[in-house]
Amino acid sequence: MIEVIPVSPKKGLTDFIDFPHDLYKNDPYYVPELFIAQRDLLTKHPFHKHNSLQTFLAYKDGKIVGRIAAILNNAHNKFNNCNDGFFGFFDCINDQEVADALFVAAANWLKEKGVTQKIIGPVNFSTNEPCGLLVEGFDSSPVLMDTYNFPYYIDLVENQGYTKQIDLISWNWEGQNYDDKSVRLLNTLQERLKRSNITIRNINLKDFKNEAAKLREVYNKAWDHNTGFVPLTDEEFDYLAKDLKLILDPDFCLVAEQDGKVVGFGLALPDYNQIFKTIKRGRLLPTGIFKLLFNKKKISRIRIYALGVIDGYRKMGIEACLYGTIIKEYKRKGFKCAEAGWTLENNTLINNAIAAIKGDPYKKYRLYEKDI
Structure with missing residues (x-):
């Protein structure tokens, strides 16, 4: 029964x-x-x-x-x-x-x-x-x-x-198996953006509350045409940002701004699932907390979690600069693999860009629907 x-x-x-x-x-x-x-x-x-x-x-x-x-x-x-x-x-x-x-x-x-x-x-x-x-x-x-x-x-x-x-697609890179054109052109792209007063910088964790407010505005604008998108309330975004702050690496949290106005951002996160996998039944106590604290340096993968630019600033090279900087830091820090995901299957522009730097569409997730 x-x-x-x-x-x-x-x-x-x-x-x-x-x-x-x-x-x-x-x-x-x-x-x-x-x-x-x-x-x-x-x-x-x-x-x-x-x-x-x-x-x-x-x-x-x-x-x-x-x-x-x-x-x-x-x-x-x-x-x-x-x-x-x-x-x-x-x-x-x-x-x-x-x-x-x-x-x-x-x-x-x-x-x-x-x-x-x-x-x-x-x-x-x-x-x-x-x-x-x-x-x-x-x-x-x-x-x-x-x-x-x-x-x-x-x-x-x-x-x-x-x-x-x-369908939602996640992309994978192993080791140095990626096209580093965006890294090689990084200085040129950044100089071009500077002529429009656009710069790429790391997030300022000492001013995190104000930074999060600026990123929230970009987040709700940059993805608003995506299938199924729902804008986050101020409180919901702050809840997410507070959680992410605990695990983010500022070298992988990048802000694009023009004259102080944030127009895009890119965020990659260390894959803490490599640690969570060892924490029995998801309990941090009594021993899980020590695995979390002492195994951070063993993480070998990153996930490019979000990368978006608002209307009016796309196709200017900002996206390439964000990707190039993340790839540069990935290499410098010695990570062994990376995932970008997910992307909508109908987002041809971003999917073609990821494929061009040798991203492998290695996982697919599906949203289903049914008339009630």
Whole structure:
């Protein structure tokens, strides 16, 4: 017998967070999410002030066999002039009946909330957070803030009637296997930009609050035409920035500005998943915190997390300067591999640019949709 039970912060939340650890315990590529980070995401994130979420656990013969979250993102619906709902945090044993029960529970909750058009997913909570179902590239661990799932998830989702909305591509470079043209031309490009009073600099961590406010404005402008984009509120961006500040390397956080106005930025992050993978069940205590503190120098990969320029400043060479500077620092610091991701499959301009510097499209994630 399959039973789907709503989860509350006071009852079932720990089981909801921990279920993937048991499901993937024998998978060599699985990386556990930090428990404290997942708990705060599900209970304290500013998202909850303006939106709604209900998590569910599926039980079969008294044992937890799946989970899902139904998500009503009011900001998405207002920005995109629609009435959609989302599913996220989906994990399940290889059992279609269990998956069906979870999807039905999520759909029913969204209908009760007044959703009348589509259900889209997986997202946790929007495309600003980890999203997409892994559909290609199952032979390596996910990089920081990427999703991961078993291949059979594709059938579980598609058998429920979900169809592709769009694919998201992650790109990989190994060692020095990249075209360093942007590095070789870096000085020339920077000199050209200076003639327009545009400079590239590192983020100023001593003035982080003001820097974050400037980057927030660029973030909400540079990606506003992307499929599924939702602008972040001031509080949501500050929440994200506060988390990223704990792990960012200022040499990989670059700001492009003209006469003091920020017009673009690039951010690459050390792949802390290489450490998180060794932290049992995502618990920092009692020993996980020491792995986190003492293994930072062992990280060998970076993820180019965000790189954007606002309208009116594109195709001037800013993007090439941001990429060139990141590649230069990647080489100087001795990293062994890098990921850029993700990019929308229909973003021809950026995909061609990445392919031109020998990026390998090694992973693909899919957003699905279904009429409710």
